[in-house]
Amino acid sequence: MKKLPAKSVNSLPNLIREVGTRGASIPGFRSLAIGNPAAAAIPVETIREAAREVIEGDPMLIMQYGPANGYEKLRQLTVERLREVKHLSSENQEILMMCGSGQGLGLFPRTICEEGDEVYTDEYAFTNALNGIRNAGCKPVGIPMDEEGMIPEALEKAASSGKGKYIYVIPNFQNPTGITMSLERRKAVYEIAHKYDLYIYEDDPYGELRFKGEDIPTIKSMDVDDRVIYAGSYSKILSAGLRVGYLFGNAGLIKVMQTVKNGSDGQSLPMLTQLVVYNSLKKLDMQSYIQEICKLYGKKCEALLRGLKRTCAGDVRILEPEGGMFVWMILPERIPVEEYFEKCLENAVGVVQSKAFAADQNHPGNCVRLNFTFLPEEELERTGEIIGRLTK
Ligand SMILES: Cc1ncc(COP(=O)(O)O)c(C=O)c1O
Numbered sequence: 001m002k003k004l005p006a007k008s009v010n011s012l013p014n015l016i017r018e019v020g021t022r023g024a025s026i027p028g029f030r031s032l033a034i035g036n037p038a039a040a041a042i043p044v045e046t047i048r049e050a051a052r053e054v055i056e057g058d059p060m061l062i063m064q065y066g067p068a069n070g071y072e073k074l075r076q077l078t079v080e081r082l083r084e085v086k087h088l089s090s091e092n093q094e095i096l097m098m099c100g101s102g103q104g105l106g107l108f109p110r111t112i113c114e115e116g117d118e119v120y121t122d123e124y125a126f127t128n129a130l131n132g133i134r135n136a137g138c139k140p141v142g143i144p145m146d147e148e149g150m151i152p153e154a155l156e157k158a159a160s161s162g163k164g165k166y167i168y169v170i171p172n173f174q175n176p177t178g179i180t181m182s183l184e185r186r187k188a189v190y191e192i193a194h195k196y197d198l199y200i201y202e203d204d205p206y207g208e209l210r211f212k213g214e215d216i217p218t219i220k221s222m223d224v225d226d227r228v229i230y231a232g233s234y235s236k237i238l239s240a241g242l243r244v245g246y247l248f249g250n251a252g253l254i255k256v257m258q259t260v261k262n263g264s265d266g267q268s269l270p271m272l273t274q275l276v277v278y279n280s281l282k283k284l285d286m287q288s289y290i291q292e293i294c295k296l297y298g299k300k301c302e303a304l305l306r307g308l309k310r311t312c313a314g315d316v317r318i319l320e321p322e323g324g325m326f327v328w329m330i331l332p333e334r335i336p337v338e339e340y341f342e343k344c345l346e347n348a349v350g351v352v353q354s355k356a357f358a359a360d361q362n363h364p365g366n367c368v369r370l371n372f373t374f375l376p377e378e379e380l381e382r383t384g385e386i387i388g389r390l391t392k
Pocket residue numbers: 035099100101102103126170175203205232233234235240243244245
């Protein structure tokens with residue numbers, strides 16, 4: 001093989017997959033590593049019925065090429081939901097359906113960035129977003145965060161380099177830290193983007209999974225000069241396996257992204273899955289169905305926290321989320337995260353070390369991410385107790 005460019009081989013290691021591989025040979029292994037929705041949160045019967053209707057319906061609708069920007073009825077329904085649920089105006093905006101919202105994480109930098117551009121992210125951010133930035137030949141610059149999210153002063157200091165192209169944020173129940181960005185922070189981040197003429201990529205796959213506190217307006221809802229691209233997903237509220245997500249933003253920019261997307265994936269989102277999602281959405285009362293998921297996740301999160309709090313050492317900090325799928329545990333210096341990770345595995349529990357999410361790999365942090373949506377409630381409490389005890 002010829003030498004490949006650094007942008008292609010500099011991806012972060014997939015530590016989450018590594019946990020799965022190592023756990024596979026451990027009897028009774030319980031994983032808090034994987035970010036999967038609960039099986040009980042997937043409306044299997046509705047999706048099965050929706051799929052049957054699609055397959056037995058108009059065959060040419062699913063067996064021919066579809067529109068490059070997505071199935072029209074699903075696009076319209078998604079924009080309606082954005083208007084109703086997120087209060088987003090669709091004036092001069094367009095929507096591009098994608099193969100999971102994750103597809104946008106690579107597509108966006110590939111479309112708007114030159115090699116060498118900086119992208120400002122939380123100091124710990126979703127691994128695939130960091131890889132998408134790196135694979136476009138750009139540099140993710142991690143911005144320190146506190147319990148309200150990215151710190152504006154630090155963001156402004158970084159942005160003053162003049163090399164930035166966009167800010168990547170997950171304002172609701174951030175992956176990996178579970179932190180929700182306060183309204184003041186959202187406004188401050190938007191103002192800095194305006195001052196330094198940066199785009200904002202607002203990644204919101206968990207936004208509807210709030211089980212505590214009040215909804216906070218999206219950054220997109222403050223977007224008076226079309227600099228925010230909003231990424232949404234049906235993975236966490238319907239089914240991750242159907243792989244349907246979308247980007248919503250300035251019509252001209254979305255059109256260019258659609259062309260770039262087609263140039264690399266040849267219209268990868270099947271009509272079949274888009275129609276199944278559309279039919280399922282039509283069949284479900286989404287509001288009450290999502291309320292049920294939130295109730296379930298709230299209880300699961302409490303179970304994990306109950307277990308942890310019962311046994312954890314006093315010098316461990318646990319960030320309690322108001323929604324989403326993750327709890328963040330900040331370990332004191334006396335517990336090196338690599339050793340803690342191995343101890344957890346020895347006790348048949350999988351967790352993810354913070355280095356999997358570190359924008360700056362020279363500062364991997366001393367924290368772990370814990371998922372609370374996948375395991376059953378009873379197991380979560382017990383698992384929390386086990387890994388809490390290990391901190392002593
Ligand atoms: C922050 C964030 N963005 C995007 C995604 C991608 O979701 P999907 O491609 O399933 O829509 C995920 C998935 O876990 C995520 O955590």
